[in-house]
Amino acid sequence: MAGALQAPRSCPPKEEKEEEEEDQEQPEGGKEQRVSEEEGRASAGAAEGGRGDEDVHVEWKEGEPVPFSHLSSTLDRVQGTSKRLEIISIVTAALSTVRRLTPDDLVPFVYIMLGRVAPPFKGLELGVGDSVLVQAIAAASGHETSKIKEEYKKVGDLGQVAVATRRNQLSLSPVRALTVRSVFEAMKSAAAIEGSESVKQRRDIILCLLVAARGNESLWITRILQGKLRVGLAEPSVISALAATFVLHPPASSSSSFPSPLPPPSLSPEEFKKESSIATEALKEALAQQPCYETVVPILLEHSYQQLPVLCPLTPGVPVKPMLAHPSRGVSEVTKRFGNKTVTCEYKYDGERSQIHWLEDQKVKVFSRNSEDTTGKFPDIVELLPKIVEGGGVKSAILDCEVVAVERATNRILPFQILSTRARKNVQLSSLKVDVCVFAFDILLLNGESLMRRPLIERRQILRQNLREVEGRFKFVSSIDPTSPEDMEEFFQVALQDSCEGLMIKSLEGEPSQYAPDKRSREWLKLKKDYIEGMVDTFDLVVVGAWQGRGKRTGVYGAFLLACYNSETDEFETVCKLGNAKVPEGPNQPDVWFDPSTVWEISAADLSLSPQHTACYGVVHASRGIALRFPRFVREREEKGASQATTSQQVKEIFSQQRNVQSGEESDASTS
Numbered sequence: 001m002a003g004a005l006q007a008p009r010s011c012p013p014k015e016e017k018e019e020e021e022e023d024q025e026q027p028e029g030g031k032e033q034r035v036s037e038e039e040g041r042a043s044a045g046a047a048e049g050g051r052g053d054e055d056v057h058v059e060w061k062e063g064e065p066v067p068f069s070h071l072s073s074t075l076d077r078v079q080g081t082s083k084r085l086e087i088i089s090i091v092t093a094a095l096s097t098v099r100r101l102t103p104d105d106l107v108p109f110v111y112i113m114l115g116r117v118a119p120p121f122k123g124l125e126l127g128v129g130d131s132v133l134v135q136a137i138a139a140a141s142g143h144e145t146s147k148i149k150e151e152y153k154k155v156g157d158l159g160q161v162a163v164a165t166r167r168n169q170l171s172l173s174p175v176r177a178l179t180v181r182s183v184f185e186a187m188k189s190a191a192a193i194e195g196s197e198s199v200k201q202r203r204d205i206i207l208c209l210l211v212a213a214r215g216n217e218s219l220w221i222t223r224i225l226q227g228k229l230r231v232g233l234a235e236p237s238v239i240s241a242l243a244a245t246f247v248l249h250p251p252a253s254s255s256s257s258f259p260s261p262l263p264p265p266s267l268s269p270e271e272f273k274k275e276s277s278i279a280t281e282a283l284k285e286a287l288a289q290q291p292c293y294e295t296v297v298p299i300l301l302e303h304s305y306q307q308l309p310v311l312c313p314l315t316p317g318v319p320v321k322p323m324l325a326h327p328s329r330g331v332s333e334v335t336k337r338f339g340n341k342t343v344t345c346e347y348k349y350d351g352e353r354s355q356i357h358w359l360e361d362q363k364v365k366v367f368s369r370n371s372e373d374t375t376g377k378f379p380d381i382v383e384l385l386p387k388i389v390e391g392g393g394v395k396s397a398i399l400d401c402e403v404v405a406v407e408r409a410t411n412r413i414l415p416f417q418i419l420s421t422r423a424r425k426n427v428q429l430s431s432l433k434v435d436v437c438v439f440a441f442d443i444l445l446l447n448g449e450s451l452m453r454r455p456l457i458e459r460r461q462i463l464r465q466n467l468r469e470v471e472g473r474f475k476f477v478s479s480i481d482p483t484s485p486e487d488m489e490e491f492f493q494v495a496l497q498d499s500c501e502g503l504m505i506k507s508l509e510g511e512p513s514q515y516a517p518d519k520r521s522r523e524w525l526k527l528k529k530d531y532i533e534g535m536v537d538t539f540d541l542v543v544v545g546a547w548q549g550r551g552k553r554t555g556v557y558g559a560f561l562l563a564c565y566n567s568e569t570d571e572f573e574t575v576c577k578l579g580n581a582k583v584p585e586g587p588n589q590p591d592v593w594f595d596p597s598t599v600w601e602i603s604a605a606d607l608s609l610s611p612q613h614t615a616c617y618g619v620v621h622a623s624r625g626i627a628l629r630f631p632r633f634v635r636e637r638e639e640k641g642a643s644q645a646t647t648s649q650q651v652k653e654i655f656s657q658q659r660n661v662q663s664g665e666e667s668d669a670s671t672s
């Protein structure tokens, strides 16, 4: 699909400027506040594809629905900068206005900015197909669909096509201005539609939105429906802005250090910065436990952010963001990292991360690494769970597990590729072709009580005491608590013989061994065969473009362009080409750009500086990015979304580690 990708960055990132607290919107008091969109109007014309000629002047009174143009002009402004702190500042100002005038609309405002209508585990996804959007844009503008398709091919951005074709409309009977809530509800119902009439129904909903849209609104409506805003607005920035909003506007009754509904004039820039970062951490913690803005935001409206993590407890049925591990190069590095700490070594099974919830009403829910509901994929686990909790007095539980394909006759572990052949939804127990065994390695909640702050040694004991193994179907992970590096080395070899990827080495006692949701923690190290043999890690990269094959390969792609994900700017940065076909030298210009959605695991010989690739451009070298050398396809990572790909920050870290090792090797060599 031509140009559907946010173009990978081809120039060095601009230097981040210090956040200018003066930029933060200054709150006003009073009942009859009216907010003008002057600023939005001013910037709308400058925005990409914007219609600066059209009046988007909107005012709203306290308690009235937030006009959609408030969100649209916020996105216009965000699009005008690539500086993260500036983006946070713009979004904070926009959210602050909503917070003061119509706080009930904060949740839809936030969700729309994130390109979502619900948390991932609710299974309501936007991402309307381009063909439906083309039809709706054609109907809204009075053009043929062929004309819209042609424009799309030329411009490469359907949002801009929606704005440009609207410009040619002659007259329409006046329609009511869109509100954030009405757009949100319309998008939610479009996402929920199923069945044979769904395409038509979805098209009609979108048509209504486009007809009512003014100015740049149709640009944003189209992009939101496509599931990509392409303005560098990643979720961490939205979280920081939401946190700053509540530092500026805490609830009147809150016990925070700033109890008034208005920030005291004495709030210095330093205090604001400090409080904002405390609030951001609290908000992240709460969202890791309850990844659900409709739960968290109403609590923020009533209570201080300091209380947030306590007020958003783990809840069976709501997925917790999983704790992740850091790669390590070998047993000696692991031993050095943990020093005298007690650790445990567990098999690293090659399966699918699954969080299994046992609810009080005896229902079972299974969630993926991305917090998606995968219960429909595992009817065998649903059937099994009552046997696991039987007799142990378990009323509710949240288990962290790896689900692995096994050969039922021998219970031998099978490669991940076998598991990936199982359908993703509506799997019937009677027609299962792939058998699985659940390997449980952690328990986060038992009988309503969160165990995350307990040391792993206790959680492990609770897990093993309260749940029952069923041979070949539900097992506790194989583990040892090593007393020497040799123990670890030996266990690593045994794990490989048992068809595992390697080991997970985890801190076992004390505070460091607590469960840290949503963190890639150094208290969990992963040790894989590949790391020891060569590269420190494989990379999960997004396929962003391709070159057509030539000669024998005509008709198929001959090479692919792969990218890592910059989680700070929400951009994909190219890091290597994969394939045999010769591709032109110079800046990467593939024949086709893809939507960033497919993730491949790639191994490589090492990392090097590259003038062609944009990963970490200007970060480790003024005019070079980082590239993978000799990349090799390992497998598709179906369970990962584009934003779960290896981040640019991780690429930089691995590059630095490699440099350290290389300079260590050089000095070793020079002393020998």
Ligand SMILES: Nc1ncnc2c1ncn2[C@@H]1O[C@H](COP(=O)(O)OP(=O)(O)OP(=O)(O)O)[C@@H](O)[C@H]1O
Pocket (backbone or CB within 6 Å): 323, 324, 325, 326, 346, 347, 348, 349, 350, 351, 352, 353, 369, 402, 441, 477, 504, 526
């Ligand atoms: N005993 C175990 N403890 C924790 N995780 C395990 C274990 N066995 C297998 N795993 C899997 O290994 C993964 C840990 O690696 P990491 O945290 O880096 O996730 P990842 O990005 O999916 O990495 P990888 O590509 O190595 O699977 C877990 O997400 C889980 O799926």
